[in-house]
Amino acid sequence: MILKPANKLRGSKIKRNRDVQSQVPSLYIHIPFCKKKCNYCDFVSYAGKEYLIDEYVEALIRELHALTPLPEGEGVKTIYFGGGTPTLLEPHHLEHILNVAATFRLPSHHGGLKTAATLEISIEANPATANKAKLKELRQLGINRLSIGVQSFNNKHLQVLGRIHNSKDIFRIYEDAKAAGFDNINLDLIFALPNQTLEEWQEDLKTALSLSPEHLSTYNLIIEEGTPFAKMSNAQCPISNDGKTILEEKELAMYEYTIETLRSAGYKHYEISNFAKPGRECQHNLVYWRNENYLGLGAGAHSHINGKRWSNPNCLEKYLSLTPSFSPLTPHSSQQNQGETIFMGLRLLDGIAKDHFQGFEKEVEELTKEGLLTTEKNNLKLTRKGLYLANEVFLHFI
Amino acid sequence: MLSKIRNFSIIAHIDHGKSTLADRLLEFTHTVEKRDMRAQVLDTMDLERERGITIKSQAIRMEYKGHILNLIDTPGHVDFSYEVSRSLAACEGALLLVDATQGIEAQTLANAHLAKQCNLKIIPVINKIDLPAAEPAKVAEEIYNVFGIPENEIILASAKDGSGVSELLDAIIEKIPSPTGSKSAPLQALIFDSHYDAFRGVVAYIRVMNGELKKGMNIQFMGTKGNHEALEIGTLKLGMQPRDTLEPGEVGYLIAGIKDVKECRVGDTITTTKSPAPKPLPGYKPIKPMVFCGFFPLAGEDYENLKEAIGKLQLNDAALTFEPETSTALGFGLRCGFLGLLHLEIVQERLEREFNLGIIATAPSVIYKVIKHNKKSLLVDNPNSMPSAAEIEAVEEPYLKLTIFAPAEFVGPVMTITTEKRGSFINMEYMDPTRVMMTFEIPLSEVISEYHDQLKSVSRGYASMDYEVIGYKESDLVKMDILLNSEPVDALAIIVHRDQAHSKGKKLVEKLKEVIPRHQFGIPIQASIGAKVIARENISAIKKDVLAKCYGGDITRKRKLLEKQKAGKKRMKRVGSVDLPQEAFLAVLKLGQ
Numbered sequence: 003m004i005l006k007p008a009n010k011l012r013g014s015k016i017k018r019n020r021d022v023q024s025q026v027p028s029l030y031i032h033i034p035f036c037k038k039k040c041n042y043c044d045f046v047s048y049a050g051k052e053y054l055i056d057e058y059v060e061a062l063i064r065e066l067h068a069l070t071p072l073p074e075g076e077g078v079k080t081i082y083f084g085g086g087t088p089t090l091l092e093p094h095h096l097e098h099i100l101n102v103a104a105t106f107r108l109p110s111h112h113g114g115l116k117t118a119a120t121l122e123i124s125i126e127a128n129p130a131t132a133n134k135a136k137l138k139e140l141r142q143l144g145i146n147r148l149s150i151g152v153q154s155f156n157n158k159h160l161q162v163l164g165r166i167h168n169s170k171d172i173f174r175i176y177e178d179a180k181a182a183g184f185d186n187i188n189l190d191l192i193f194a195l196p197n198q199t200l201e202e203w204q205e206d207l208k209t210a211l212s213l214s215p216e217h218l219s220t221y222n223l224i225i226e227e228g229t230p231f232a233k234m235s236n237a238q239c240p241i242s243n244d245g246k247t248i249l250e251e252k253e254l255a256m257y258e259y260t261i262e263t264l265r266s267a268g269y270k271h272y273e274i275s276n277f278a279k280p281g282r283e284c285q286h287n288l289v290y291w292r293n294e295n296y297l298g299l300g301a302g303a304h305s306h307i308n309g310k311r312w313s314n315p316n317c318l319e320k321y322l323s324l325t326p327s328f329s330p331l332t333p334h335s336s337q338q339n340q341g342e343t344i345f346m347g348l349r350l351l352d353g354i355a356k357d358h359f360q361g362f363e364k365e366v367e368e369l370t371k372e373g374l375l376t377t378e379k380n381n382l383k384l385t386r387k388g389l390y391l392a393n394e395v396f397l398h399f400i
Numbered sequence: 401m402l403s404k405i406r407n408f409s410i411i412a413h414i415d416h417g418k419s420t421l422a423d424r425l426l427e428f429t430h431t432v433e434k435r436d437m438r439a440q441v442l443d444t445m446d447l448e449r450e451r452g453i454t455i456k457s458q459a460i461r462m463e464y465k466g467h468i469l470n471l472i473d474t475p476g477h478v479d480f481s482y483e484v485s486r487s488l489a490a491c492e493g494a495l496l497l498v499d500a501t502q503g504i505e506a507q508t509l510a511n512a513h514l515a516k517q518c519n520l521k522i523i524p525v526i527n528k529i530d531l532p533a534a535e536p537a538k539v540a541e542e543i544y545n546v547f548g549i550p551e552n553e554i555i556l557a558s559a560k561d562g563s564g565v566s567e568l569l570d571a572i573i574e575k576i577p578s579p580t581g582s583k584s585a586p587l588q589a590l591i592f593d594s595h596y597d598a599f600r601g602v603v604a605y606i607r608v609m610n611g612e613l614k615k616g617m618n619i620q621f622m623g624t625k626g627n628h629e630a631l632e633i634g635t636l637k638l639g640m641q642p643r644d645t646l647e648p649g650e651v652g653y654l655i656a657g658i659k660d661v662k663e664c665r666v667g668d669t670i671t672t673t674k675s676p677a678p679k680p681l682p683g684y685k686p687i688k689p690m691v692f693c694g695f696f697p698l699a700g701e702d703y704e705n706l707k708e709a710i711g712k713l714q715l716n717d718a719a720l721t722f723e724p725e726t727s728t729a730l731g732f733g734l735r736c737g738f739l740g741l742l743h744l745e746i747v748q749e750r751l752e753r754e755f756n757l758g759i760i761a762t763a764p765s766v767i768y769k770v771i772k773h774n775k776k777s778l779l780v781d782n783p784n785s786m787p788s789a790a791e792i793e794a795v796e797e798p799y800l801k802l803t804i805f806a807p808a809e810f811v812g813p814v815m816t817i818t819t820e821k822r823g824s825f826i827n828m829e830y831m832d833p834t835r836v837m838m839t840f841e842i843p844l845s846e847v848i849s850e851y852h853d854q855l856k857s858v859s860r861g862y863a864s865m866d867y868e869v870i871g872y873k874e875s876d877l878v879k880m881d882i883l884l885n886s887e888p889v890d891a892l893a894i895i896v897h898r899d900q901a902h903s904k905g906k907k908l909v910e911k912l913k914e915v916i917p918r919h920q921f922g923i924p925i926q927a928s929i930g931a932k933v934i935a936r937e938n939i940s941a942i943k944k945d946v947l948a949k950c951y952g953g954d955i956t957r958k959r960k961l962l963e964k965q966k967a968g969k970k971r972m973k974r975v976g977s978v979d980l981p982q983e984a985f986l987a988v989l990k991l992g993q
Contacts (some may be wrong), residue, residue, distance in 0.1 A: 030953055055429075059805040220948075221949055222946075222948040223948075224947070224949060226946060230528050246918075247918070247940045247943070248941070250943045251943055252946045253944055254943045257944065272909065274946060275947065275948045275949070290953055290955070293955075296953050298953050301951070303956045304953040304955070304956070305953065306953060306955065311956060313954070313956075338959075341959075342955050342959060345958070345959075345962065346955060346958075389946065390702065390943060390944045390945070390946060391920060391942065391944065391945050392945070392946035392947070393944065393945040393947060393962065393965060394920065394942070394944055394945055396962050397962055397966045397969070399964055400957060400962050400963055400966060
């Protein structure tokens with residue numbers, strides 16, 4: 003493995019700006035394996051390649067070794083196992099990865115991975131891929147946040163989505179997770195599913211609330227190019243402008259209902275699609291939205307360190323055989339980075355500090371006049387209307 | 401000398417193989433060696449190659465069996481029929497090329513008529529006889545029925561494999577008369593084409609009819625009255641071959657330090673300043689654009705670039721005219737005049753391709769004659785210059801005689817689309833039991849919208865058309881305004897026949913609803929005549945536009961999505977508070993079924 007770019011990066015940029023708190027990176031670890039690809043999914047993930055898991059974990063370890071130890075006083079801010087289906091890994095795989103990750107020098111008050119109460123370590127789980135024993139082992143490894151891919155409680159919709167689990171599996175994994183000691187659980191839900199009625203979505207939300215999870219992510223379904231869903235919908239129903247309006251009105255109704263319902267149930271709506279009980283915001287995702295530093299490990303994972311971005315190859319085999327590239331994806335001007343800070347930051351309902359908007363005074367004024375942006379204390383943030391039309395706002399800053 | 405010269409053209413319908421045949425002639429006469437042969441050497445512009453048509457004609461001199469054969473190429477489209485007629489006027493003969501699988505088409509007939517008017521000897525050639533679908537006997541019968549040329553005078557050939565080509569070359573020498581003309585008469589040379597060369601100025605392609613053109617002579621263009629010096633003259637092989645004199649019957653070029661193709665008009669006569677010819681050669685016509693539209697830069701700051709680009713194109717295109725136009729909706733632009741729709745499309749495409757300019761073209765318009773109540777008349781080539789209805793006594797519009805060739809089974813559909821476009825049926829003749837020729841009179845304005853596309857579509861590509869302008873006729877025409885958010889958009893206004901106003905207005909607002917993206921506010925679209933709204937639609941407001949997912953740390957992807965969305969907006973023109981895509985301006989053109 004040729005690791006020069008990484009070393010260089012670690013040695014120069016990170017060290018020089020050590021006094022900036024955000025320099026401590028978060029760690030994203032991508033697990034690109036699934037039992038089956040879901041019909042809506044366009045993430046880097048492969049079905050039927052589980053025989054490569056051992057080899058893949060080795061590659062991850064090599065990549066981690068190449069990055070550690072970080073210079074003194076530095077470590078990781080959060081760790082996130084995403085996928086794919088990270089729970090397809092055996093606990094010993096995860097243990098191995100976490101042990102190596104622990105050699106990152108953590109901020110002094112943490113004193114080691116397993117005991118670091120404030121270090122958020124998340125893992126995504128498919129309800130059909132983890133039993134109580136496994137969950138217990140994960141918890142004992144120090145993993146303290148579980149993100150369950152529920153998507154829907156309605157078996158009809160789960161089938162359309164191409165999920166490998168049913169609603170019973172969800173209740174079971176939730177109960178098992180609690181029993182295993184997880185006290186920070188997120189449920190991922192998707193709305194605006196094909197032919198889903200508002201009532202069905204309301205039912206899904208109600209069921210989710212009955213479990214009282216600490217965190218809820220509710221995503222409006224996006225039909226991505228190249229997915230089975232895209233092929234189905236393009237072939238069957240090219241949507242007219244009128245059709246789009248009708249669909250949009252339904253989506254908006256679902257979204258509005260979600261916001262109202264979850265707010266009144268005591269959840270804080272802190273990001274466009276995310277809701278949390280007080281203090282339970284996802285620390286890892288906040289790093290993305292605040293455009294802070296993170297290192298992405300594994301196939302197709304993206305990194306951002308002090309304004310530089312790069313990514314690993316999407317192809318699993320290529321990742322296994324090649325050095326992670328560490329080459330910046332695009333030459334980033336500082337203005338580009340400013341735009342990214344703005345459009346990621348505005349996803350947060352608290353918005354971001356006004357001083358990020360230097361040079362965009364005209365745009366801010368115009369958007370404020372249109373009722374899409376508003377000022378609160380020292381922050382600029384989206385209004386409710388702006389929330390619904392966020393892309394129209396973001397466009398002005400790129 | 402004269403007796404050894406043969407000047408001829410090839411007349412053919414598009415795709416009947418004219419350029420390939422020209423290539424073969426060059427090859428058989430060793431004018432170009434086979435290994436140097438670029439397919440279709442005569443078509444020099446990329447655009448011509450792509451569209452398979454020859455836009456600008458050139459000439460080439462070949463030598464064969466002790467004779468000089470000058471092939472004068474002709475443009476193959478109805479927009480350029482005047483240019484065709486001048487090229488033919490420089491010849492004594494023409495090869496009438498007909499595709500053995502297609503038969504006679506509208507342009508074959510139109511150009512053959514032009515050739516007859518010029519008293520040319522016609523040698524019919526049935527091409528593509530190598531194809532399995534070739535029906536030479538049937539095509540020969542058509543040729544006999546239409547032109548009265550007996551079968552034994554027809555040459556069967558395949559330009560592709562070269563069969564029949566030597567026979568054809570012999571026929572050119574035997575059958576086409578040698579030029580006549582007197583060396584001692586005052587100089588009369590016909591300009592049949594010209595082009596602008598950045599280094600040498602205008603190059604005129606000429607045929608000497610009478611007298612002698614000598615290098616260094618002081619010459620006069622009789623039509624434009626320009627006086628010049630013949631700096632260089634010569635003949636044309638694949639390049640220019642300078643000579644000291646050009647004699648009667650010869651075809652060649654002239655360079656006289658002319659800066660503008662407008663001073664060197666196709667059809668003009670060159671004579672000497674010293675002893676000018678008493679009369680110019682017949683047939684000269686000044687340029688008359690038939691179709692007008694506005695070109696507006698997508699980015700306002702590109703106006704100067706647009707002007708410069710059109711100026712550059714005009715150097716080589718005497719038929720292109722322009723003057724500044726200001727639109728409330730689109731800002732500064734140019735009102736441009738063209739010979740026809742194809743000419744318009746070519747210019748637009750070249751602006752975009754060669755000058756990298758994003759432009760909006762408003763709906764093409766013809767020139768209307770408006771007679772006011774006070775009996776004053778004016779010419780209107782822009783719907784926005786139309787006087788108010790109260791002032792108008794009558795409006796006249798240019799009419800065409802339209803000729804259509806089609807297989808008999810398509811008579812019904814052709815009749816339907818043509819009468820829908822206000823065409824009145826004149827005549828129908830059977831060329832043979834399966835093919836007919838139909839003639840109509842139809843307003844030019846109807847033909848320049850999507851008539852040709854419709855004709856091709858209802859006849860599965862088998863029908864062909866040609867037209868000539870026959871003059872002005874009175875019509876009940878009105879100006880239709882399009883309003884967005886209750887504000888009229890001048891660039892979308894069109895002139896329509898009153899009987900069609902309702903259906904066109906309805907289709908237009910429907911079309912606009914489809915192509916105008918939704919905004920954060922609702923947009924009423926209305927079509928109106930005067931103060932009366934005749935059609936309306938409503939574009940609903942965009943309610944929700946937000947990406948739910950954040951794709952992990954892949955911010956580049958998000959950025960790309962946003963950039964794409966933003967780029968889409970950039971290609972639009974903001975009119976008032978509404979962003980209009982280019983398609984909105986095209987919508988006016990596409991109101992057919």
